[in-house]
Amino acid sequence: MQLLDGKKILSEIIEELSEQVKAHALKGQRPPCLVAVLVGDDGASQTYVSSKEKNSAACGFTSRILRFEASLTQEQLINEIEKLNNDIEVDGFIVQSPLPKHISAQKIFDAIAPDKDVDGFNTLNTGKLTKGMDSFVPATPLGIMELLKRYKIETSGKHCVVIGRSDIVGRPLSILLSLPNANATVTLCHSRTKNLEQHTLQADIIIAALGQPEFLKAHMVKEGAIVIDVGISRIDDASKKNGFRLSGDVKFDEVSAKCAYITPVPGGIGLMTIASLLQNTMKAYHAKFEN
Numbered sequence: 001m002q003l004l005d006g007k008k009i010l011s012e013i014i015e016e017l018s019e020q021v022k023a024h025a026l027k028g029q030r031p032p033c034l035v036a037v038l039v040g041d042d043g044a045s046q047t048y049v050s051s052k053e054k055n056s057a058a059c060g061f062t063s064r065i066l067r068f069e070a071s072l073t074q075e076q077l078i079n080e081i082e083k084l085n086n087d088i089e090v091d092g093f094i095v096q097s098p099l100p101k102h103i104s105a106q107k108i109f110d111a112i113a114p115d116k117d118v119d120g121f122n123t124l125n126t127g128k129l130t131k132g133m134d135s136f137v138p139a140t141p142l143g144i145m146e147l148l149k150r151y152k153i154e155t156s157g158k159h160c161v162v163i164g165r166s167d168i169v170g171r172p173l174s175i176l177l178s179l180p181n182a183n184a185t186v187t188l189c190h191s192r193t194k195n196l197e198q199h200t201l202q203a204d205i206i207i208a209a210l211g212q213p214e215f216l217k218a219h220m221v222k223e224g225a226i227v228i229d230v231g232i233s234r235i236d237d238a239s240k241k242n243g244f245r246l247s248g249d250v251k252f253d254e255v256s257a258k259c260a261y262i263t264p265v266p267g268g269i270g271l272m273t274i275a276s277l278l279q280n281t282m283k284a285y286h287a288k289f290e291n
């Protein structure tokens with residue numbers, strides 16, 4: 001079994017992006033700028049957004065976090081988004097989800113200018129993705145594709161089983177894998193799938209993205225399969241200083257003994273999500289400077 005090391009690939013990508021930032025600086029151009037909008041005080045979101053900011057800075061990007069109280073109205077948030085849409089110093093921005101219940105996440109994602117939508121969540125970018133057109137692709141599925149590419153894992157002709165059909169991971173990933181440059185045969189499983197094991201046991205590549213800790217067990221996995229774990233849940237653990245431990249959707253100890261490659265949690269897809277967000281920000285910046 002070989003670990004697919006998100007930490008190593010994130011460092012490589014930061015190095016590549018830093019070189020590009022330096023090359024632009026030599027031409028007198030400002031660095032790329034990424035803004036994250038955070039509404040409310042969700043603990044996991046705070047951690048993700050801080051990590052995105054820290055890694056942006058490591059590339060030499062400018063980055064900032066805009067924080068708002070959970071009581072912010074949808075209209076006020078749309079106003080803030082309009083300001084970011086019109087700010088020529090901002091190349092890309094994200095609105096971290098989950099959002100408070102009184103705000104429609106899709107209305108918010110659709111208020112983001114498509115050419116600054118580095119999370120790829122708005123309807124125009126989603127539509128372009130389904131047609132195989134150039135677009136901003138959501139960072140987690142893009143990060144999974146990048147990780148497979150960097151480890152030279154072939155997807156063409158392979159049977160990929162995706163577990164979970166969320167808007168931001170499972171569904172876009174199933175599309176990416178089926179497009180002509182990946183050429184996989186894709187099965188998208190979800191909560192209503194019957195005999196899930198029957199599908200996963202046939203998979204060359206399994207992507208677990210359902211958000212249920214330690215769901216995928218060894219008896220569900222074919223010998224020599226490739227296993228990608230997207231889950232990252234906080235489990236109460238009194239023995240830890242912060243009171244919790246992180247768990248993926250895969251029962252790592254038993255599955256890792258059976259598969260050819262596996263991603264760890266933490267240190268796998270979470271870091272690849274950040275890597276792809278940074279690459280998307282560079283893409284937004286390039287589009288601006290090349291026009």
Ligand code: GUN
Nearest residue numbers: 094095096097098119139
């Ligand atoms: N919440 C969980 N993952 C993500 C992500 O990739 N982007 C945003 N904006 N919110 C998230």
